[in-house]
Amino acid sequence: DVKVTQSSRYLVKRTGEKVFLECVQDMDHENMFWYRQDPGLGLRLIYFSYDVKMKEKGDIPEGYSVSREKKERFSLILESASTNQTSMYLCASSFRYEQFFGPGTRLTVL
Amino acid sequence: AQSVTQLDSHVSVSEGTPVLLRCNYSSSYSPSLFWYVQHPNKGLQLLLKYTSAATLVKGINGFEAEFKKSETSFHLTKPSAHMSDAAEYFCVVRIGDTGRRALTFGSGTRLQVQP
Numbered sequence: 001d002v003k004v005t006q007s008s009r010y011l012v013k014r015t016g017e018k019v020f021l022e023c024v025q026d027m028d029h030e031n032m033f034w035y036r037q038d039p040g041l042g043l044r045l046i047y048f049s050y051d052v053k054m055k056e057k058g059d060i061p062e063g064y065s066v067s068r069e070k071k072e073r074f075s076l077i078l079e080s081a082s083t084n085q086t087s088m089y090l091c092a093s094s095f096r097y098e099q100f101f102g103p104g105t106r107l108t109v110l
Numbered sequence: 111a112q113s114v115t116q117l118d119s120h121v122s123v124s125e126g127t128p129v130l131l132r133c134n135y136s137s138s139y140s141p142s143l144f145w146y147v148q149h150p151n152k153g154l155q156l157l158l159k160y161t162s163a164a165t166l167v168k169g170i171n172g173f174e175a176e177f178k179k180s181e182t183s184f185h186l187t188k189p190s191a192h193m194s195d196a197a198e199y200f201c202v203v204r205i206g207d208t209g210r211r212a213l214t215f216g217s218g219t220r221l222q223v224q225p
Contacts, residue, residue: 004153033212040119042200042215043154058212090154097142097161097204099213101154 003027004102006091012108019078021105023091032074033099034058034066037088049074081109112137114203116216124224129173129188131219133201136182143184144202144213145175154200160184171195196223 007022025032031050035043035058045058047066055066063085067075074093078085086109092099117132135141145157158169165177171194175186184201201216 035215040217042217043213044215045212048212092154097159098144098156103153 004091004093004100006102006105008105009103010106012110013081014110015082017081019081019107021076021089023074023102024072025093026072027093027095028071029093029095030071031094032068033092033094034074034076035090035092036060037090043090046076083109085109112141112203112214114201114214114216116201116219118219119217120220120222122222122224123191125193126190129191129195129221131186131199131221133184133186133216134182135184135203137203142204143177145169145173145186146200146202147197148200149197191223193223193225196221
């Protein structure tokens with residue numbers, strides 16, 4: 001079974017802090033994705049990566065950056081967290097048609 | 111541009127009755143379409159997918175969906191709801207046949223199943 005793990009299930013940070021969300025997949029997938037999920041808005045794509053050190057902006061990249069130094073790991077970085085970044089963050093990896101999702105990190109920014 | 115609209119934010123059914131979750135899509139190209147389910151405090155799980163083969167697609171847990179190009183719809187159905195079906199369901203569209211392209215999600219439909 002494909003496994004996508006995220007470093008934390010719940011995270012509480014303060015405004016202005018730098019926040020790292022980590023995602024690891026164990027299936028050697030080339031493509032990895034970061035989404036945020038908000039009630040009534042579904043999932044919105046923040047960034048995705050199709051190879052090591054390669055990245056592309058998604059629909060809502062503002063306030064975020066990413067890092068992919070190894071194939072299995074894709075990090076989402078909030079350079080200076082703000083309250084409007086309080087959300088559920090979901091990581092996914094994919095091969096061809098199906099994306100496999102991690103359990104999510106619920107981030108609260110106070 | 112591609113988009114997907116889920117016509118109902120909440121659907122409530124009684125256990126044992128049919129389920130219908132509606133989804134319309136917009137795409138300039140031949141799309142791939144998916145339904146994902148998210149149970150409370152759990153990750154997203156793929157229910158079924160349409161990738162230009164048979165228009166009636168069967169998924170897990172008795173769910174199925176029919177791709178209707180003329181109506182640009184991909185509604186999800188199940189003949190008889192079970193309590194364990196209570197969850198949030200997302201209709202999803204993707205263009206392209208590689209994994210590179212990301213998915214566009216609908217806003218979700220929360221399904222309640224009453225005993």
